[in-house]
Amino acid sequence: MAYDVQQLLDMSQQQLDDLFRASPAGDIPNGEAEGTAIIAPGTRYTESIAKIINFFGWQGKVFDAEKGVLKNKVTPFGVEAIVAKVGKGESWLDGKECIVLDYSATSLVAHWIRDEIRLISPDFYLGKVYWGKERLIDFCLKF
Template sequence: MRTLPLLMIAVVLPLSGCDYIKSRFGAKPDIYYATYGEGYAAKPDLAQLEYEHPLSVKELVKVTPQYLDTLSQEQLDQLYARLPAGPIPDGAFDGSIVFPKGSSGKLRLAEMLGGLKGLAAQFKGKKLEIVGETLWKGKVFYRDEKVLRNRIEDLTILRPIIGAGEIPKISVDGRDAWLLFPAKLYCGQSLLDSRRESIIIDYAFTDELPGYREMPDSLAGRNGLKVRDEIRMIRPGLYLGRAYLDRAFGLNFILENKTLAKAGEADFLAGKIVQECWSGT
């Protein structure tokens, strides 16, 4: 168990009442992003970027899902690389996909879904990117078991391939969701930034987990898309995630739990967030 990295604590500035109010009414965070080009050689050094422009708690409390939607993929990468993993979440989180500004992210999602033989046939007449956003509504973390399951609110499209049998359900804010696609949960190396660990959501051995159903759960596993997610904490109750398919980057996503955000705010402002994953040096 580790406390918030010194590089973040050093730049923590207490929020005044005015700043707190602004953060709740959408004040844009003043976060620096390095200039970049298209080629790999034109990308900034992430370690140098963090050394010169570390993220402050004062700015991170202003980050909202709406703000993340305004960022390019390179800016999302630069933000993610400067975040610590934070504590491993517990409970239900709402999820949403982030399509970077000026990108073809929706096309990428459509390619991912369309590559699933047998499942793509169910999508006739529908835009695949809309299907992806409709199917997935979030994740449920079972922290003590080191297991995660995904919340699916509409089984209409998946029903033909799921078959018979009862599927476990959960109710979140009065909305029922089915729990599918189990994954292992642990700390591990980030595929973007190896200087510190991320929280890993690994579907490679989904078939070994309780409640596994060959269809559709195998679609995300080692015989399917080989999905591996990683997340880091922006602030309590808000995590930025990256989904990989066979180690190739696929898309960004957000996980949010507003109840946990409110409960953890005071400790976050005081720099008391516990780090369970390796936070680097």
């Protein structure tokens, strides 16, 4: 099944977790991805929150698969900042392979953040954000 952003925004947390668990890690992506934060999944606020975050805070990520790094696109101007190391690793959600976006050694601002992504459709990834070991929010990336 091919997914789109709206379908993910309409899902509950359980549905998002089930989709993540059922999806392969996929290849480490390369290039620019449009990002959408998924906060308060399954509520009527999810879409509004996503739009606000997308405009003011975070628009997505730019991956360099060859170098194994990414930069986040932040601020209303899409400034590329906040670097992470990218590689395959074990998911904290289910112990299976995922793509880990690790900020611990690359960012003073986000050194306690770890993202995990898996491929859910061609050029479309679902992600989990952890703060320390605490699960924070979900997001998606469309290439």
